[in-house]
Amino acid sequence: MSYTYKYPHPAVTVDAVVFGFDEADLKLLLVRRRIDPFKGEWALPGGFVRLNENLEEAIRRELLEETGITELYLEQLYTFGEPDRDPRERVISVAYYALVNLSLYPVAAASDATEVAWFPVAELPEVAFDHERIVETGLARLKAKVRYEPIGFELLPRKFTLGDLQRLYETVLEQPLDKRNFRKKILGTNLLQALKEYQQDVAHRAAQYYQFNRERYEQLRKRGFNFEL
Amino acid sequence: MSYTYKYPHPAVTVDAVVFGFDEADLKLLLVRRRIDPFKGEWALPGGFVRLNENLEEAIRRELLEETGITELYLEQLYTFGEPDRDPRERVISVAYYALVNLSLYPVAAASDATEVAWFPVAELPEVAFDHERIVETGLARLKAKVRYEPIGFELLPRKFTLGDLQRLYETVLEQPLDKRNFRKKILGTNLLQALKEYQQDVAHRAAQYYQFNRERYEQLRKRGFNFEL
């Protein structure tokens, strides 16, 4: 079977820069390529767009097929279209960036056998195609956006401590934050709901859990409120 | 001549949301379609990407061919890929937004004969395809970005008065600004260079001209300075 057009058409793929966060690190999800080119090397999850699905559907399908991930925050990042970015033919890639709650998904360490793995962003392996550039674009976007949209919460479990949240911000922004000022500011937004739950079995005073109040954020946003850290 | 592929390929176009500004209005550049579908209707300038050019080259080529514009600030906006957005075949459009110094280009008013025209964004005609949605996305981006990047200057002539600049900001942000505070803030950034030139033949006190100091902005930005209005 083949497809014929009057004018040349590029191929179109979607690729995702998927971030996760655990206590220590910001992590990136990579998959091992099963076909040439770059067979056996690490690359961003993604694949060709089908004619009957839109771009977001395409990346969701690919993420499900390649990694099993369904629950994530997804946003279009940038479209990469240098003529030679794929050795096979002209391929234009619409990149998405995604934030995942790592605790929902198994954290397989990379090995020769694993097909999917999380890598600390500070220790990324070589990646196929121009995916390094796509990752950099995703990192820059995450860093810029975390300051003025409450997307940090997408990287954390439903309930978390203020310490967790602060570590996340410090990691993403690559700078230390003053604990007292951070707490004042975050609690001052009224976007966090304190739970009547506390850490268990920790070797220090147990921290209180909080959860992000998404409805409240939507309400405030409609009235012109702007999150800003 | 025809082109055959093993798998179906979408067509890929680039489209541009081009903004201009004159004393009174924020304006959008539209072109009249010369072929079906939507022949004779207004649409964003743009067209199919060729296999040997990257996306930015493609939109620059199209803008030159369709409108003659070469001097502009250009930035990728968003990629639109609903399966049915073009009745002919699957077409994915990479949209750019562009800012143009209107004084450099003739301001033809729209008529049955004109092929290219500037429309006040408050009075846009019907546009082809899903271009209305693309325009809205561009407007939202402009409005958001003007606050934290000095892109307003791209819409003005090389030399301008502080009044011009304030009117521009008030128009884009759709809100009045306090004149004294606006001047303090803008001059406080040190990004404007006062010229020893003044308005001529105006029926009020002549305003001083300024120009944007781009090198200075680049210097400051590298040192971590952030423009913010």
Added chain:
DNA sequence: TCAAAAGTGTTAACCATACACCCATGC
């Protein structure tokens, strides 16, 4: 002399920053 926009300074409220100590818990 009027209309129209240019240009200018001060004050008060608010917000961001810097900073140090006590608390609860497990080992």
Added chain:
DNA sequence: GCATGGGTGTATGGTTAACACTTTTGA
């Protein structure tokens, strides 16, 4: 009892916001 992170308040300086009058020019 000590190590670990949780939790809290205040003072200072800087920034923003609100506000009114004088200047210059052409008509």
